[in-house]
Amino acid sequence: xxxxxxxxxxxxxxxxxxxxxxxxxxxxxxxxxxxxxxxxxxxxxxxxxxxxxxxxxxxxxxxxxxxxxxxxxxxxxxxxxxxxxxxxxxxxxxxxxxxxxxxxxxxxxxxxxxxxxxxxxxxxxxxxxxxxxxxxxxxxxxxxxxxxxxxxxxxxxxxxxxxxxxxxxxxxxxxxxxxxxxxxxxxxxxxxxxxxxxxxxxxxxxxxxxxxxxxxxxxxxxxxxxxxxxxxxxx
Amino acid sequence: xxxxxxxxxxxxxxxxxxxxxxxxxxxxxxxxxxxxxxxxxxxxxxxxxxxxxxxxxxxxxxxxxxxxxxxxxxxxxxxxxxxxxxxxxxxxxxxxxxxxxxxxxxxxxxxxxxxxxxxxxxxxxxxxxxxxxxxxxxxxxxxxxxxxxxxxxxxxxxxxxxxxxxxxxxxxxxxxxxxxxxxxxxxxxxxxxxxxxxxxxxxxxxxxxxxxxxxxxxxxxxxxxxxxxxxxxxxxxxxxxxxxxxxxxxxxxxxxxxxxxxxxxxxxxxxxxxxxxxxxxxxxxxxxxxxxxxxxxxxxxxxxxxxxxxxxxxxxxxxxxxxxxxxxxxxxxxxxxxxxxxxxxxxxxxxxxxxxxxxxxxxxxxxxxxxxxxxxxxxxxxxxxxxxxxxxxxxxxxxxxxxxxxxxxxxxxxxxxxxxxxxxxxxxxxxxxxxxxxxxxxxxxxxxxxxxxxxxxxxxxxxxxxxxxxxxxxxxxxxxxxxxxxxxxxxxxxxxxxxxxxxxxxxxxxxxxxxxxxxxxxxxxxxxxxxxxxxxxxxxxxxxxxxxxxxxxxxxxxxxxxxxxxxxxxxxxxxxxxxxxxxxxxxxxxxxxxxxxxxxxxxxxxxxxxxxxxxxxxxxxxxxxxxxxxxxxxxxxxxxxxxxxxxxxxxxxxxxxxxxxxxxxxxxxxxxxxxxxxxx
Numbered sequence: 001x002x003x004x005x006x007x008x009x010x011x012x013x014x015x016x017x018x019x020x021x022x023x024x025x026x027x028x029x030x031x032x033x034x035x036x037x038x039x040x041x042x043x044x045x046x047x048x049x050x051x052x053x054x055x056x057x058x059x060x061x062x063x064x065x066x067x068x069x070x071x072x073x074x075x076x077x078x079x080x081x082x083x084x085x086x087x088x089x090x091x092x093x094x095x096x097x098x099x100x101x102x103x104x105x106x107x108x109x110x111x112x113x114x115x116x117x118x119x120x121x122x123x124x125x126x127x128x129x130x131x132x133x134x135x136x137x138x139x140x141x142x143x144x145x146x147x148x149x150x151x152x153x154x155x156x157x158x159x160x161x162x163x164x165x166x167x168x169x170x171x172x173x174x175x176x177x178x179x180x181x182x183x184x185x186x187x188x189x190x191x192x193x194x195x196x197x198x199x200x201x202x203x204x205x206x207x208x209x210x211x212x213x214x215x216x217x218x219x220x221x222x223x224x225x226x227x228x229x230x231x232x233x234x235x
Numbered sequence: 236x237x238x239x240x241x242x243x244x245x246x247x248x249x250x251x252x253x254x255x256x257x258x259x260x261x262x263x264x265x266x267x268x269x270x271x272x273x274x275x276x277x278x279x280x281x282x283x284x285x286x287x288x289x290x291x292x293x294x295x296x297x298x299x300x301x302x303x304x305x306x307x308x309x310x311x312x313x314x315x316x317x318x319x320x321x322x323x324x325x326x327x328x329x330x331x332x333x334x335x336x337x338x339x340x341x342x343x344x345x346x347x348x349x350x351x352x353x354x355x356x357x358x359x360x361x362x363x364x365x366x367x368x369x370x371x372x373x374x375x376x377x378x379x380x381x382x383x384x385x386x387x388x389x390x391x392x393x394x395x396x397x398x399x400x401x402x403x404x405x406x407x408x409x410x411x412x413x414x415x416x417x418x419x420x421x422x423x424x425x426x427x428x429x430x431x432x433x434x435x436x437x438x439x440x441x442x443x444x445x446x447x448x449x450x451x452x453x454x455x456x457x458x459x460x461x462x463x464x465x466x467x468x469x470x471x472x473x474x475x476x477x478x479x480x481x482x483x484x485x486x487x488x489x490x491x492x493x494x495x496x497x498x499x500x501x502x503x504x505x506x507x508x509x510x511x512x513x514x515x516x517x518x519x520x521x522x523x524x525x526x527x528x529x530x531x532x533x534x535x536x537x538x539x540x541x542x543x544x545x546x547x548x549x550x551x552x553x554x555x556x557x558x559x560x561x562x563x564x565x566x567x568x569x570x571x572x573x574x575x576x577x578x579x580x581x582x583x584x585x586x587x588x589x590x591x592x593x594x595x596x597x598x599x600x601x602x603x604x605x606x607x608x609x610x611x612x613x614x615x616x617x618x619x620x621x622x623x624x625x626x627x628x629x630x631x632x633x634x635x636x637x638x639x640x641x642x643x644x645x646x647x648x649x650x651x652x653x654x655x656x657x658x659x660x661x662x663x664x665x666x667x668x669x670x671x672x673x674x675x676x677x678x679x680x681x682x683x684x685x686x687x688x689x690x691x692x693x694x695x696x697x698x699x700x701x702x703x704x705x706x707x708x709x710x711x712x713x714x715x716x717x718x719x720x721x722x723x724x725x726x727x728x729x730x731x732x733x734x735x736x737x738x739x740x741x742x743x744x745x746x747x748x749x750x751x752x753x754x755x756x757x758x759x760x761x762x763x764x765x766x767x768x769x770x771x772x773x774x775x776x777x778x779x780x781x782x783x784x785x786x787x788x789x790x791x792x793x794x795x796x797x798x799x800x801x802x803x804x805x806x807x808x809x810x811x812x813x814x815x816x817x818x819x820x821x822x823x824x825x826x827x828x829x830x831x832x833x834x835x836x837x838x839x840x841x842x843x844x845x846x847x848x849x850x851x852x853x854x855x856x857x858x859x860x861x862x863x864x865x866x867x868x869x870x871x872x873x874x875x876x877x878x879x880x881x882x883x884x885x886x887x888x889x890x891x892x893x894x895x896x897x898x899x900x901x902x903x904x905x906x907x908x909x910x911x912x913x914x915x
Contacts, residue, residue: 053415090413092414099405102402106399106403106417106419107418
């Protein structure tokens with residue numbers, strides 16, 4: 001078996017005195033899609049922040065593509081091929097769509113290529129290239145955000161709560177896009193509360209609760225065993 | 236007709252220089268959300284550097300210009316962003332304004348320290364070269380100024396709108412964290428914009444210095460012109476800023492050309508930029524409430540009534556003892572300290588509790604003094620009336636800008652201070668040009684306080700009374716509303732609180748307190764003049780208030796003493812007079828993020844000592860057999876307070892605010908995790 005693209009070993013992190021991650025162990029194989037599920041307050045978003053470099057862990061190790069990540073800031077990790085789409089609207093509201101796309105070229109892909117990819121996947125963005133991103137609907141904003149995942153050809157894609165605040169129809173559309181990204185061989189760690197939607201596209205799934213990963217396995221097993229217990233039958 | 240053309244060209248030239256300064260201001264504000272009040276001061280400092288290079292050291296002009304614009308200025312800008320202004324964009328306006336005011340004062344102090352006052356002049360570029368156009372001569376320097384302003388305007392527009400780094404500059408204001416996830420570097424972007432902004436300030440300073448002259452304050456005021464122009468473009472829009480600068484240049488030029496040279500209208504020409512600024516601010520559209528931005532600070536704890544009363548008594552006793560022993564000159568100093576302490580109390584109300592910044596507090600003192608003299612009834616009624624007049628003026632300043640918040644409110648007070656300083660105070664009906672008026676000592680209920688010692692004690696009484704009143708207000712429902720409005724205006728709006736009229740009232744109350752201080756001051760000195768109420772005094776006042784603690788009465792008392800000592804120390808050590816400004820400014824920059832200031836550190840020390848020794852000492856004090864056991868009750872109270880103190884410290888540390896090393900969980904998540912602007 002090849003080296004996993006992301007390996008997390010006994011990771012701890014805290015906000016002040018409140019410990020949120022209490023020894024997370026997780027491994028995402030290269031080219032696989034891993035869904036990370038769990039109730040509110042389980043530490044999912046904190047985990048994303050730690051992996052993407054926005055937050056320093058208190059202890060533990062993170063290996064990206066077999067390399068031990070120590071002190072990389074989020075911008076360095078982004079340039080090395082880690083693409084993070086944080087929860088909420090991850091666009092710059094006071095910049096136009098085109099300017100948002102232009103900034104994506106920081107990750108290493110030329111600006112023209114970014115625009116081309118984005119407009120190929122989402123023709124609607126081309127119509128609205130001069131519009132301020134903040135004035136678009138939530139779904140359209142997520143299209144802009146997804147364009148970054150599509151265009152920057154990352155080694156690992158972190159998706160945090162893609163569905164937050166969106167209509168189910170649009171969520172399905174977005175996950176179709178995620179599905180297309182997986183076809184290109186990108187590894188994805190996908191955090192989601194809509195368990196069913198996420199599990200449809202994933203190869204593996206993990207469940208977090210109370211700051212630990214409490215179960216991992218194939219999507220079907222996870223859905224069967226965990227959804228009733230932890231998600232209370234939601235989704 | 237030819238004179239009209241001359242004024243027009245002169246106006247366009249100065250407008251061009253304002254445009255350069257203003258676009259630098261817009262650049263730093265729109266990319267880091269820090270409004271740099273020190274922008275003009277930096278231009279002043281750098282034009283002194285230019286003088287030093289080109290005249291004193293005799294470098295070729297081009298080399299000196301290159302060094303100033305592309306080496307010294309960017310280095311200063313980078314330094315300021317990296318070590319002073321970092322992270323200020325998210326801080327409350329009161330914090331970021333205090334920090335930039337501190338930069339202003341530090342810059343001024345530095346300039347005065349390095350280049351002590353003497354006659355200096357800088358020649359215009361290509362002096363003596365001029366061209367004839369339409370029968371009118373225009374100098375090469377003027378042409379260069381206009382051309383450069385166009386180059387700057389176009390260059391900045393292209394930078395911000397057509398390049399990736401410029402786009403990143405604007406993006407970093409929206410969401411710096413997201414920019415990092417994109418792979419951009421918000422810190423580097425912010426440093427670049429400060430470097431460019433400072434360079435533009437330098438360019439404007441160097442271009443203006445041959446006409447304005449190398450003067451600390453004239454160039455400092457350049458900033459008001461730049462503010463006015465920049466605010467026309469709402470601090471974002473570069474083309475509108477350019478238009479605003481040109482309009483302002485023309486208006487200023489025509490005003491100096493066509494206004495009558497006598498009467499009140501004559502002094503209008505000195506305040507055209509301030510009037511322009513005021514007008515533009517008044518015409519601004521309604522400010523939006525910003526949702527989801529709770530910007531609370533942890534204030535110094537409120538003392539219990541027992542504690543407040545005993546310390547008040549101690550202060551009055553101390554002043555009485557000291558006043559009996561001091562010479563007349565020193566008594567005047569103590570009285571001045573009491574005046575400043577009262578003014579600082581007004582800042583405790585406005586800034587510490589209310590979260591607004593006033594840059595005109597000393598002006599209100601002047602209004603109070605003037606009203607007291609003009610009313611000419613030196614008794615409690617006259618004093619009250621003087622306070623009311625100042626309060627009315629304060630309300631008048633806040634009223635036109637009722638729709639605005641934060642920064643614009645503070646700028647309105649600055650414009651007001653300049654207008655009063657240059658126009659009203661110097662008018663014949665007020666103090667007169669370089670004039671002064673005499674005032675009588677206050678009489679209380681028919682008894683006139685003649686001796687200076689007695690008068691100083693009376694001032695201390697006023698300070699204590701106002702301080703106690705402030706504490707009572709803070710502890711009551713009004714105080715809760717004040718703090719709630721400071722921390723989240725949006726949440727208060729949803730509860731049905733109308734913050735606009737509340738703010739007008741707050742400004743009025745604060746100005747009234749400052750006005751009473753002014754009236755008392757006039758009575759103390761006997762003669763007062765306009766020179767004592769210059770707007771610059773409000774800057775040092777604000778800084779010292781923040782250094783000593785703007786959230787507590789103790790801080791106000793200490794700050795009053797500090798502000799009184801400043802000119803005394805500067806007179807005693809004239810060689811390092813400028814350095815004192817720098818020291819205060821550095822202190823304010825260090826402490827601005829914790830507006831509780833030194834006073835709070837004192838409180839913390841007090842609590843520490845109390846925990847260590849308090850109970851042991853209380854056990855040693857024998858209980859006197861007092862009828863009714865009132866003393867025993869007091870002891871109980873003191874013990875209860877001690878316990879409350881211990882509990883308070885604990886609860887602060889549990890949320891990571893106490894700063895106790897023993898309770899901090901790990902070394903790794905220190906300040907980075909404390910997202911609260913209060914910091915530690």
